[in-house]
Amino acid sequence: MCFKLRLKPLVMTSTVGQVIRCRAAVAWEAGKPLVMEEVEVAPPQANEVRVKILFTSLCHTDVYFWEAKGQNPLFPRIYGHEAGGIVESVGEGVTDLKPGDHVLPVFTGECKECAHCKSEESNMCDLLRINTDRGVMLNDGKSRFSINGKPIYHFVGTSTFSEYTVIHVGCLAKINPLAPLDKVCVLSCGISTGLGATLNVAKPAKGSTVAVFGLGAVGLAAAEGARIAGASRIIGVDLNSNRFEEAKKFGATEFVNPKDYNKPVQEVIAEMTNGGVDRSVECTGNIDAMISAFECVHDGWGVAVLVGVPHKDAVFKTHPMNLLNERTLKGTFFGNYKPRSDLPSVVEKYMSKELEVEKFITHTVPFSEINKAFEYMLRGEGLRCIIRMEE
Numbered sequence: 548m549c550f551k552l553r554l555k556p557l558v559m560t561s562t563v564g565q566v567i568r569c570r571a572a573v574a575w576e577a578g579k580p581l582v583m584e585e586v587e588v589a590p591p592q593a594n595e596v597r598v599k600i601l602f603t604s605l606c607h608t609d610v611y612f613w614e615a616k617g618q619n620p621l622f623p624r625i626y627g628h629e630a631g632g633i634v635e636s637v638g639e640g641v642t643d644l645k646p647g648d649h650v651l652p653v654f655t656g657e658c659k660e661c662a663h664c665k666s667e668e669s670n671m672c673d674l675l676r677i678n679t680d681r682g683v684m685l686n687d688g689k690s691r692f693s694i695n696g697k698p699i700y701h702f703v704g705t706s707t708f709s710e711y712t713v714i715h716v717g718c719l720a721k722i723n724p725l726a727p728l729d730k731v732c733v734l735s736c737g738i739s740t741g742l743g744a745t746l747n748v749a750k751p752a753k754g755s756t757v758a759v760f761g762l763g764a765v766g767l768a769a770a771e772g773a774r775i776a777g778a779s780r781i782i783g784v785d786l787n788s789n790r791f792e793e794a795k796k797f798g799a800t801e802f803v804n805p806k807d808y809n810k811p812v813q814e815v816i817a818e819m820t821n822g823g824v825d826r827s828v829e830c831t832g833n834i835d836a837m838i839s840a841f842e843c844v845h846d847g848w849g850v851a852v853l854v855g856v857p858h859k860d861a862v863f864k865t866h867p868m869n870l871l872n873e874r875t876l877k878g879t880f881f882g883n884y885k886p887r888s889d890l891p892s893v894v895e896k897y898m899s900k901e902l903e904v905e906k907f908i909t910h911t912v913p914f915s916e917i918n919k920a921f922e923y924m925l926r927g928e929g930l931r932c933i934i935r936m937e938e
């Protein structure tokens with residue numbers, strides 16, 4: 548036991564500045580199962596960090612770009628962006644992180660220098676904002692992954708389906724080392740998005756009424772935010788009534804399936820709530836749900852927040868009177884959290900037991916069985932599947 552403990556740090560320091568050979572799940576073609584390969588991971592360059600990933604989970608965005616329907620296909624590629632790991636080594640100029648630090652990679656970044664990073668209101672960093680088309684690192688326009696000299700593309704700057712990955716320092720949140728990475732890894736994308744949409748943007752007052760459209764992981768996190776904020780009624784709206792039972796665990800108190808009514812769901816909600824909800828959060832990506840989410844808020848003070856990513860040709864249509872009657876429409880990206888500045892505090896919400904994360908985790912698989920996680924998601928089973936890198 549003692550021997551093992553002493554060996555670990557030695558192994559870690561000996562890899563600094565060296566190429567690391569490790570396992571990665573490579574997507575060679577759109578929609579085809581990932582293949583476990585031995586890849587070479589180059590050392591981090593300026594402002595980059597090489598991270599040993601311990602746990603990663605699968606999010607819809609990985610599946611969406613792996614299916615590559617309607618976007619530029621970029622293969623071979625290493626997907627993965629919801630994860631937790633430990634810093635192995637840092638490149639030149641990195642002062643915020645050191646080997647051994649616990650980190651959550653984030654698909655969007657915070658350079659701390661651009662106008663957005665300097666604004667208290669924005670988290671849409673100019674330098675490191677999500678870019679799904681770029682498969683290389685910013686520093687030299689090249690990939691840090693290769694197999695026999697052939698480059699393998701990165702995904703959203705994180706590529707966490709690899710035992711080691713290289714990430715820009717601005718896309719890493721340094722978190723409390725006591726936080727269990729097998730749980731808090733899910734906070735690096737979808738859960739924080741939904742939670743932040745409610746807590747940072749909708750901001751429901753204690754005792755208020757909140758409608759959540761779409762009860763996937765993001766919507767359930769939005770409901771969890773409403774529960775934490777002390778909302779008295781949380782109305783879950785979904786086309787799939789199977790989601791309702793699960794949603795109760797996240798604080799939802801009532802349910803509406805738009806398919807059960809022959810009038811618009813915004814009218815149903817207005818009748819249930821004496822004129823409309825105080826806040827609504829849309830987490831479906833469906834344009835009709837977005838419009839309903841806006842039109843179901845109370846005039847005079849209601850605020851609707853859009854989270855879902857719509858179809859590229861979608862158009863939001865509503866009568867301007869709905870806005871003149873003092874309803875507010877907002878949108879949010881990553882729950883308005885600044886990855887480096889704010890994510891550590893979301894982890895602390897979990898540590899202080901204010902935020903419950905376990906209920907989002909419905910499956911766990913070893914890395915070698917990562918394709919099972921894809922199957923669960925494609926079948927719509929469960930919420931989050933944790934992939935543990937150590938078998």
Ligand code: NAD
Nearest residue numbers: 761763764765785786830831832833836854855856880881
């Ligand atoms: P999900 O597919 O698991 O859940 C979506 C739910 O919405 C499903 O249960 C579905 O039945 C329901 N739904 C679909 N159309 C509906 C309608 N018209 N009315 C009511 N319910 C409807 O997805 P998820 O992982 O929870 O993500 C939700 C959305 O959030 C997606 O669009 C995703 O792209 C987006 N997202 C946005 C951000 C951001 O920063 N803005 C970040 C992550 C995810």
Ligand code: ZN
Nearest residue numbers: 658661664672
């Ligand atoms: Zn920035």
